[in-house]
Amino acid sequence: MVASSTSNTRWPGPGAARRLRVLLAQPGRGARTFVSHPQPQAIGSYRRGRQIMAGNLLFAGALVEHPASASVWEVDPPSDAFARTLHSFEWLEDIAAIGDVATRETAQAWTLDWIARFGTGKGPGWTPAVTGRRLVRLITHAPMLLMHMPSKSQGLLFHSLSRQTLFLRREWPRGPEGLARIEALTGLIYAGLTLEGYEPIREAAVKALGRTVAACVMPDGGVASRNPDELLEVFTLLGWVKSALSEGGKDPVFEIEAALQRIAPTLRVLRHVDGQLARFHGGSGGAPGQLDKALVLSGIRTPATKAQAMGYDILHHGRTTVIVDAATPPVGDASGVAHASTLAFELNSDGRGVIVNCGPGHGFGPDWARAGRATASHSTMGLERYSSARIGPEVMGPEGPIAPLVQTPHKVIAQKSESRKMTTLIMSHDGYARGHGLTHLRRLALSLDGRMLAGEDSLRALSRADKAQFDRVLDASGLEGIALDLRFHLHPDTEADVDLGGRAVSIQLPNSEIWIFRPGEGRFASLVPSVYLDPARLKPRATKQIVLSDRLVKYAATIDWTLTKAQDAHVSPDT
Numbered sequence: 001m002v003a004s005s006t007s008n009t010r011w012p013g014p015g016a017a018r019r020l021r022v023l024l025a026q027p028g029r030g031a032r033t034f035v036s037h038p039q040p041q042a043i044g045s046y047r048r049g050r051q052i053m054a055g056n057l058l059f060a061g062a063l064v065e066h067p068a069s070a071s072v073w074e075v076d077p078p079s080d081a082f083a084r085t086l087h088s089f090e091w092l093e094d095i096a097a098i099g100d101v102a103t104r105e106t107a108q109a110w111t112l113d114w115i116a117r118f119g120t121g122k123g124p125g126w127t128p129a130v131t132g133r134r135l136v137r138l139i140t141h142a143p144m145l146l147m148h149m150p151s152k153s154q155g156l157l158f159h160s161l162s163r164q165t166l167f168l169r170r171e172w173p174r175g176p177e178g179l180a181r182i183e184a185l186t187g188l189i190y191a192g193l194t195l196e197g198y199e200p201i202r203e204a205a206v207k208a209l210g211r212t213v214a215a216c217v218m219p220d221g222g223v224a225s226r227n228p229d230e231l232l233e234v235f236t237l238l239g240w241v242k243s244a245l246s247e248g249g250k251d252p253v254f255e256i257e258a259a260l261q262r263i264a265p266t267l268r269v270l271r272h273v274d275g276q277l278a279r280f281h282g283g284s285g286g287a288p289g290q291l292d293k294a295l296v297l298s299g300i301r302t303p304a305t306k307a308q309a310m311g312y313d314i315l316h317h318g319r320t321t322v323i324v325d326a327a328t329p330p331v332g333d334a335s336g337v338a339h340a341s342t343l344a345f346e347l348n349s350d351g352r353g354v355i356v357n358c359g360p361g362h363g364f365g366p367d368w369a370r371a372g373r374a375t376a377s378h379s380t381m382g383l384e385r386y387s388s389a390r391i392g393p394e395v396m397g398p399e400g401p402i403a404p405l406v407q408t409p410h411k412v413i414a415q416k417s418e419s420r421k422m423t424t425l426i427m428s429h430d431g432y433a434r435g436h437g438l439t440h441l442r443r444l445a446l447s448l449d450g451r452m453l454a455g456e457d458s459l460r461a462l463s464r465a466d467k468a469q470f471d472r473v474l475d476a477s478g479l480e481g482i483a484l485d486l487r488f489h490l491h492p493d494t495e496a497d498v499d500l501g502g503r504a505v506s507i508q509l510p511n512s513e514i515w516i517f518r519p520g521e522g523r524f525a526s527l528v529p530s531v532y533l534d535p536a537r538l539k540p541r542a543t544k545q546i547v548l549s550d551r552l553v554k555y556a557a558t559i560d561w562t563l564t565k566a567q568d569a570h571v572s573p574d575t
Helices: 016-024 046-053 081-085 091-096 102-116 128-140 144-148 151-174 179-194 197-215 226-249 254-271 290-298 366-373 464-476
Strands: 003-006 056-059 062-065 312-317 320-325 347-349 352-355 381-383 396-397 401-402 412-420 422-432 436-449 451-458 480-488 495-499 504-508 514-519 526-532 541-552 558-568
Touching: 016 151, 046 056, 046 091, 046 102, 056 081, 081 128, 091 102, 091 128, 102 144, 102 151, 102 320, 128 144, 128 151, 128 179, 144 151, 151 179, 151 197, 179 197, 179 226, 197 226, 197 254, 226 254, 226 290, 254 290, 312 422, 312 436, 320 436, 381 451, 436 464, 464 480, 480 526, 480 558, 495 526, 541 558
Parallel strands: 003 062
Antiparallel strands: 056 062, 312 320, 320 347, 347 352, 352 480, 381 480, 396 401, 412 422, 422 436, 436 451, 451 558, 480 541, 495 504, 504 514, 514 558, 526 541
């Protein structure tokens, strides 16, 4: 999406009640200096910084072009997500990476312009989460912002920081539980650590963060949304807080350290060989390098757990990783962007994606957002025009509109076993039982050398009630059967060709590694278009998917298949 700038921007407001609360957060004397200064933990991108300075704002999957000489606050945001990213000042990290005088002066001008336009509560940037993110960026980059700034302008900046801090002190409990509250409290802690006279706020915020993480980080190191990207963000912020407290000479907080200890091995389960996170339930893989940097900062070396983590199981042998969604989906507000992905898997080989899920489409508009959440956008078995969980109507959540999942699978079973030749994962879910009387059973077996993944997928009517429901659906179809598709979405960097009239599909990776997909006896594979939804890009990436289709006319149908490495990656000879 490309939007143009406008000089008559009408920003959506936060509502009269919230603006009044901003106005009431009127500092008296307010802070006039910093007593300490935490080091920036997020390193911005020089390339993105240059793009921003050139007038190209790529946020939340949308590109807005505006005159390079104009204020960033003159643009008309194409989406709520774009506006939240803009008002969070995350872009400050990128332009700070440039480090020249012109960039510094631009950052100062844009910051003061935000204060003039929105500093008293106008605009969309006054949710607790966005305010928390903004405070962290303004504080960590304050040396750049204050350098050679006139004293009057410095006073305006400190007054704004004080107001935002006092606003957060009252407002953070209004944010939704989980990541949003952690973002708000992180900003409050940074303010309490650095701003003169605000130490009591820090102490209260640290205690509140301890209670928050103890409640929202589950014993297995997961979060309610089951979104790997969200878990990484929680882990990252807690690492920042731990580091900032240490730099400020403050004692470690038990609840924060305990949460970090729980999360680290779970993130390691969700990491492919290439360092990217699995793409489930709104996750897009994480920013490049973010996971490794967060793990290093935490200082936690606990290896990946062998047990199921946050509802995901892993098969890992050789250079092959298979990550499977093996639990019930999130429910309620936690499922606002969750996917109907039960029993779907991703396969990564030698640091390259092979089998993937389409990913989150929220950066490409509402149609793509909804499509990306459907079962058909995942590497698993589904029924024609029917997902294993349904997407409910849109409702207004604390941080914006969400569409929670409804009619989700109630019973998901996963059992892992090991033999001398392979590790096997046997699973099932009842997401199709209510509508069609069918249970999906999936068996995945990865050889110990990591060179072959064998699968078996079936849909079965198990009980008498299930068979009766299946008969009703079959009768309604005119006895033509229930259409089913078994899908394997391919990473867009692969090249695939159908061989032997559909009896095989060859998949070549950029490193010349080749995998061969073979359907079971009597089955034929087709290769059809698919998409790879990457929020860092302007448009969905075209790719392909392997599809095995059938029509279910009896109480059971089974499709078996294999995926075998036929050629190792090409290694250039030493020169």
